[in-house]
Amino acid sequence: xxxxxxxxxxxxxxxxxxxxxxxxxxxxxxxxxxxxxxxxxxxxxxxxxxxxxxxxxxxxxxxxxxxxxxxxxxxxxxxxxxxxxxxxxxxxxxxxxxxxxxxxxxxxxxxxxxxxxxxxxxxxxxxxxxxxxxxxxxxxxxxxxxxxxxxxxxxxxxxxxxxxxxxxxxxxxxxxxxxxxxxxxxxxxxxxxxxxxxxxxxxxxxxxxxxxxxxxxxxxxxxxxxxxxxxxxx
Numbered sequence: 001x002x003x004x005x006x007x008x009x010x011x012x013x014x015x016x017x018x019x020x021x022x023x024x025x026x027x028x029x030x031x032x033x034x035x036x037x038x039x040x041x042x043x044x045x046x047x048x049x050x051x052x053x054x055x056x057x058x059x060x061x062x063x064x065x066x067x068x069x070x071x072x073x074x075x076x077x078x079x080x081x082x083x084x085x086x087x088x089x090x091x092x093x094x095x096x097x098x099x100x101x102x103x104x105x106x107x108x109x110x111x112x113x114x115x116x117x118x119x120x121x122x123x124x125x126x127x128x129x130x131x132x133x134x135x136x137x138x139x140x141x142x143x144x145x146x147x148x149x150x151x152x153x154x155x156x157x158x159x160x161x162x163x164x165x166x167x168x169x170x171x172x173x174x175x176x177x178x179x180x181x182x183x184x185x186x187x188x189x190x191x192x193x194x195x196x197x198x199x200x201x202x203x204x205x206x207x208x209x210x211x212x213x214x215x216x217x218x219x220x221x222x223x224x225x226x227x228x229x230x231x232x233x234x
């Protein structure tokens with residue numbers, strides 16, 4: 001089903017198309033920021049970390065520009081129904097993307113620290129969790145671009161896998177600390193990274209909920225996975 005139809009006003013269509021293009025650009029920038037941030041973490045690439053931190057300004061600038069464009073189109077066109085919902089979810093989605101960008105920057109700040117080989121080995125243990133989150137972000141951006149409900153539901157459920165990854169990391173690191181208390185500072189650094197990655201997963205899930213809202217016209221936040229399954233199948 002095409003949820004993104006055309007309008008009587010060609011100018012309105014053009015303005016909406018521009019905003020949608022801009023959020024795709026922002027999504028692409030954030031996706032690269034995250035991928036590069038994970039690379040800095042696993043490979044201890046300080047130069048790339050500096051570049052990611054610097055490029056966070058691009059993400060912030062895009063958020064401001066898209067937000068201003070959305071406010072202008074509301075003021076000028078006074079959109080109703082699905083058009084207004086689309087603009088609302090775009091405004092909320094760019095906030096989620098900006099915060100994902102902040103998490104990528106936080107990861108890079110940690111990656112810039114001087115690591116012992118032991119600490120680097122512990123950080124490398126976050127590889128599987130990191131890969132799953134990068135894929136989750138890519139897929140939710142694709143679902144948002146197409147307003148694909150089925151894909152959004154699938155991505156939403158991926159948060160469970162990320163939580164399982166996180167729990168496994170916690171168990172492994174607790175074992176490390178018990179075996180060698182001297183590793184505690186290293187473990188704390190790794191856990192800070194893991195929490196940043198976990199937050200990105202939650203942001204992706206929030207974007208999925210925005211897709212649910214746009215298509216169904218109903219707020220699905222804080223209702224629980226079982227309720228979401230029931231409501232979306234109606």
